[in-house]
Amino acid sequence: MMNRSFAATVASTLLPGGELANGVDVPCAGRLIDEATMSQWIAHDDAKAAVEAILDEAGGARAFVELPAARRADALRVAEAGHGSAFDKLVTELFKLYYEHPTVLAAFRWRSAPPQPEGHDLKGFNESRFERVAARGPIWRNIV
Amino acid sequence: MQTKKAIDVAIIGSGMGGAAFAWQLLRKTAGLKIICFERGGWVDPSQFPTTDFDWQSSALAAWSANPNTRLASGGNVYSADYAVEDKGSQLKPLMWNAVGGSTINWSAHFPRLHPSDFMVRSLDGVGVDWPITYEELEPWYESNNRMMGVAGLAGDPAYPPGLMPEFPPVALGSMGVRAAQAFEALGWHHWPVSAAVLTRSREDRQACNHCGPCSQGCSTRAKASTDITYWPHAIELGVELRTHSVVTQIETAAGRATGVVYRDKKGCEYRQPADVVVLAGNGIGTARLLLGSGIGPNSNQDPLGANLMMHPVAYVRGFFREALDGPVGPVGCCLYSHEFYETDKARGFVRGLQLQITRENSLLLQALRTVPAWGKEAQIMVSEEFRHSMVVMVMTEDLPELHNRVSISRDVACDGLPEVSIDYRPAANTDAMLLFGMDRAEELLRKAGAYRIVRQPYPPMTGWHLLGTAAMGTDPETSVVDPLGRCHRIPNIVVCDGSVFPTAGAVNPASTIGALALRFADRLARDFQ
Numbered sequence: 001m002m003n004r005s006f007a008a009t010v011a012s013t014l015l016p017g018g019e020l021a022n023g024v025d026v027p028c029a030g031r032l033i034d035e036a037t038m039s040q041w042i043a044h045d046d047a048k049a050a051v052e053a054i055l056d057e058a059g060g061a062r063a064f065v066e067l068p069a070a071r072r073a074d075a076l077r078v079a080e081a082g083h084g085s086a087f088d089k090l091v092t093e094l095f096k097l098y099y100e101h102p103t104v105l106a107a108f109r110w111r112s113a114p115p116q117p118e119g120h121d122l123k124g125f126n127e128s129r130f131e132r133v134a135a136r137g138p139i140w141r142n143i144v
Numbered sequence: 145m146q147t148k149k150a151i152d153v154a155i156i157g158s159g160m161g162g163a164a165f166a167w168q169l170l171r172k173t174a175g176l177k178i179i180c181f182e183r184g185g186w187v188d189p190s191q192f193p194t195t196d197f198d199w200q201s202s203a204l205a206a207w208s209a210n211p212n213t214r215l216a217s218g219g220n221v222y223s224a225d226y227a228v229e230d231k232g233s234q235l236k237p238l239m240w241n242a243v244g245g246s247t248i249n250w251s252a253h254f255p256r257l258h259p260s261d262f263m264v265r266s267l268d269g270v271g272v273d274w275p276i277t278y279e280e281l282e283p284w285y286e287s288n289n290r291m292m293g294v295a296g297l298a299g300d301p302a303y304p305p306g307l308m309p310e311f312p313p314v315a316l317g318s319m320g321v322r323a324a325q326a327f328e329a330l331g332w333h334h335w336p337v338s339a340a341v342l343t344r345s346r347e348d349r350q351a352c353n354h355c356g357p358c359s360q361g362c363s364t365r366a367k368a369s370t371d372i373t374y375w376p377h378a379i380e381l382g383v384e385l386r387t388h389s390v391v392t393q394i395e396t397a398a399g400r401a402t403g404v405v406y407r408d409k410k411g412c413e414y415r416q417p418a419d420v421v422v423l424a425g426n427g428i429g430t431a432r433l434l435l436g437s438g439i440g441p442n443s444n445q446d447p448l449g450a451n452l453m454m455h456p457v458a459y460v461r462g463f464f465r466e467a468l469d470g471p472v473g474p475v476g477c478c479l480y481s482h483e484f485y486e487t488d489k490a491r492g493f494v495r496g497l498q499l500q501i502t503r504e505n506s507l508l509l510q511a512l513r514t515v516p517a518w519g520k521e522a523q524i525m526v527s528e529e530f531r532h533s534m535v536v537m538v539m540t541e542d543l544p545e546l547h548n549r550v551s552i553s554r555d556v557a558c559d560g561l562p563e564v565s566i567d568y569r570p571a572a573n574t575d576a577m578l579l580f581g582m583d584r585a586e587e588l589l590r591k592a593g594a595y596r597i598v599r600q601p602y603p604p605m606t607g608w609h610l611l612g613t614a615a616m617g618t619d620p621e622t623s624v625v626d627p628l629g630r631c632h633r634i635p636n637i638v639v640c641d642g643s644v645f646p647t648a649g650a651v652n653p654a655s656t657i658g659a660l661a662l663r664f665a666d667r668l669a670r671d672f673q
Binding site (some may be wrong): 013015016017018020021022024030031034050073076080084087088091092095096098099100102104105107108110112113115116117118119120121122123124125127129130132133134136137138139141142143 | 315335
C-alpha cells in the first residue's frame, strides 16, 4: 500500500536537504511538495518497477517509513541496482518538482519568477579590455 | 490529387537558408511566384515558456531542442516534428520545425568560417576544399548580418579585417570578466562573440535583457530568428509562406524537377508544379526528402545522405569559491578563443577548435547532471556548482566521412515521408582535437581560479549543426550540388542549407548558411532575368 507518508519518505531519502555548500540550506523534498503532486510522482508509470522494488525490499510502505534512515537508503540502492532506468526516472521526476520549487530556488539565491519579462542585469562592456588582444595582430591563417 | 496552378519557385523550409533565399530571390527578381512550404506554423513569442514558472522543466519536454524528446512528451504545438532514429549516432539531433526553423531555439552565436576552412584539402590534406572562397562569400556574410542584426566587436585578429558589427557586444558579466582575465594571463586570443542578438532596440525588437534561456525562444525578439527578420520583408515583397504544409515528394521527369507534392493541415494532398525546387530542411530533412524522392543513392559511395557532420563538443566546467553570474545572459554568447583554431601539426592532429565561454544552465538542468547520484551528496554537488561555475565549450572541426550518414527506410512515417535514421561517430582526429581542447580548457579554468574541474566529452544533446549530407563541389562523383547549390543530377533543384557544407569548420554554421543562401538566390535570380 502506498500513501503520502511513504512517498514523502522516499522523496526525503532521495533529497534530504539540510546545509549544503556555499551557504545553501534547503528543506527535504518530502516536506516541500504537496500531497497531490507527491501521489502523482510516486505513481508515475515509468518509475513503477523501482517503486515496487523499494516496497519489496522494505516489506511494504509502512515498514519502509519505519526503517532507520540508513536502511531506507539501502532499500533505494537495491531498487536502483535492479531497476536502473525506472529508478532514474523516479529521481529525475522528483528533481523537476524540487529544483523548480520557489523555496528551493530562493535557498539557492535565485528568484522564483520566470526569466521574462524581468530579465537580469548584466554588467556593461569594457572595450579597452580587448585592446591588447587586438594588438597581437592577425592570428588567422593567411592562405594567399 | 488536386494540381495547383504552376509557380516559379517552391522553397521547402523557412529557417535560415529558406528565409534568406526567398527574400533575396524576390528582391532581385520582382514578379516571380514563390511559395515557401513550411511543415510547422508561426510561433507566438508570447507563448514561449520563459514567461512561465515551469520554464526549466519545459526544456526537458515540449520545449526540448530534441524532436524525439518533444514527441515523447506529447509534442510541441508549434513544431511539426518527425522522429529521427538515432541509436547509431553518438550525438542526438537538435532542430526546430516551424516558421523560422532552428533559429527559433538556437543560441544565436554568429561567427564566420575562417578563410582556411574553405581549403582544408589544399592546406592540410584532409577533407575536401570548398568550391568557393571566403572572399567570394564575404559580401553575403555582410548582407546576412544586416538582416539579422549582429552584436559584437570590430577588430578581431582571428579574422580578416572588415567585420563591423552593428551593435555593441553582449556584456560579459562577472563570469566573462574572470574568463577574459585568465585568457589574458595565458596570452591566448579571446574576443566577445558575434551574436545575432540585439544589444540595443531596433524597430519592433527590444534590446536583450539577459534573461538566459535563448534555446526556449526569445519573447523580447532581441534574439534574431528568421520569422522576425527575413520573413516580414519577404512576405511584403510577395513571397507566399504556406504553413502546416509538409512536402512529401519532389516530382521529376526527364532529368528535371517538375514540382512537389505536399500535404496540408487536414491531410489533403496536392501537386504543386514549379520551375525550380529549393530545399532548406536542414542536413537531415533535406537528405530525407531527396532520398525519398528517388534522387539517390546510386551506390554505397554516393555522397547524398553521407558525410553527416555534427560538430562534436565537450564541456569542461570549473568550480569556484566565489559567486559568479553564470546563468545570466544569452546562453551561447560570452567569449570565444580561436587561439587553437588553425592547424599546428605538433599538436598531433590536423585542423583545430574553438574554446567558447557560454553561460551556465538553470538550477534544474544543473541538478539533473548529477543523476544518477541522489541523496545529500548529490545536493551538495548542485550547491557547489550553481552560481559558482564557469563552463568552457570545446567545439572541434568536423570532417566528412561516408559512414556518417542520413538513411531512410521503406517504412513511411506519420508525416508521409520515409522514416529516417542517422549514424554518426567522431573520427580519431576529432578525439585528439577534443582531448587537446579539454586540456586547454582545464588550463584556462585553473588560471581563472577554479578549485575543481569536471570534463564532459561528447554530451549527447549537442547535435545542433546538421551539415554535409548534400555537399557542394565540382565533381558529381563526390558532391551532390555544384558551387551554386544546384543538384548535379537535377539542376533545377537547389539546396541552400547546412547540407551543402563540404567541411564544417569549428564554428557555428548559421552565419555561413545564410550567406550561402543569399549567394545562391542571387545567382538563380540572374537565370530568371
